[in-house]
Amino acid sequence: MRDSGNSRPAVIEVERLNVWLGRVHVLKDIRGLAIPKNSVFAIMGPSGSGKTTLLKTFNRIIELSKEARVEGRVTLNGEDIFSMDPVVLRRRVGMVFQQPNPFPHMSIYDNIAYALRAHGIVKDKSRLREVVGSVLEQVGLWDEVKYRLNSPAGKLSGGQQQRLVIARALALRPEVLLMDEPTSMVDVVNATRIERLIIELSKDITIVLVTHNPQQARRVANYVAFLYNGRLIEWGPTEEVFTSPSHRLTEMYVVGKI
């Protein structure tokens, strides 16, 4: 495995990780993976390579699947995530899914405010309004929705919904934000906005981005990992992996041959 060549400390570290979904061995002995703090870390690979499964392991949302079996060690700032309360872990490690999934009949405002209230993070109403406004500004949605905060979130366009769910995740101030192909279901304009946002956000938090698009990984990521058939083929700084991949499979992938 290529060394990152960077002094940033690792936020997430993975050792000997194996994941099964039913009888299918989806992730096979992932080891030596260290995601540097305040970076955009892209996980790329062809369909079925285990990208989303790896991402869903980082906040243990994979365990919602009754069929899932996980072995190995994953740490968040040195703490074993499998020893943590998953509820606490998921507050620290937020997630944005491929399909925009706001709570459609809840208002735009409550989509963000609900979890803040539920976790008791913000109780004061005026402070809550400030936080909601601030995260909506952060994702560039405030000007579009400021006069209709009480409208159902389901009435927003797909791109707006995706930015809303990013705002919803950011409101909890996560240390890491997992993003599973966040631009694949939105139009080009919104995709560009989200890519810019990802780069901006990485100044404060660590972004782990799953993408099926190597060009997107190259545009936004500081580091990339290449998965193939459930195995981690290699990872390292983006330019190094793209310009001088150490494995033939990686080379074939980045030039579009697999």
Place this chain on the structure above:
Amino acid sequence: MRAREVLALSLTLVATVLTFAPFFWILGTIIYKGVSVLAKAGLGFLLNIPPLPGTNDLGGIVTVLEGSLLIVGMATVIAAPLSLLSAIYIVLHEDSLIARLGRTLLDLMVEFPTIVVGISVFLIFGLALGLGLNALVASIALAVIMIPYTTIQAVEAMRIPKSVVYEAAAALGLREGHIAKILLIEGRGGVVTGVLVGMAKIFGETAPLLFTTATSFDIFANSPLSPVSAVPVLIFVYAFSPYTNWHEVAWGASLLLSLIVLSIYLAARVSLGRGGRYA
């Protein structure tokens, strides 16, 4: 169009007409017989007590209407929270043995003879526990009948949103109680519909009330422990009486009961529409 297709289309069309014909025939008869009674009795039909034997006036159905409203209201207060809480459990733990057993039991309860519910509630609550015949016992019988209807509808109302929002809510670190609240918000149209459908179902129920209500139709229920009567029981008793004016009251009460039930169903449809739909 080929002859066989024309024949098949005609058969299905005739079957469809035959399916709905009895409903419209019943509704038409009730309207035909009932409207003249309501016109003759006027507002007094809602304000006066039912006629006594040997009198010729129409009177009204105020006491039984009050009784029906009271026991349906009390049954809803008992059934709605139980239904919602059990629906939440079934939706959140749908793979568990209890949830799967619960779903099967709900289907069975819907088909269960309501007269058996009536006699069982009478034996347990009226006789064994010594509560006697009163509004509380009648509403317990109605609640038992209402619960499966409301629960099944509430489960369906929350099951579809669950597939969309559960993972998102869990990814925010929300605990089950907060996820359940989101499911209730997202499925509220269907949940309210479930309560209304359950109310409509029990408003017209007669069999369980034959064991749990009084047949003195001229008394008001003053409290949950007072004897009570209900519109369907009055219709049943008056229709089989030898008095012409009682027959007329039964027709008028039938029309009013039908209008109430249809109004509740209409409200249920509107509620479902307002609740929005999940793809």
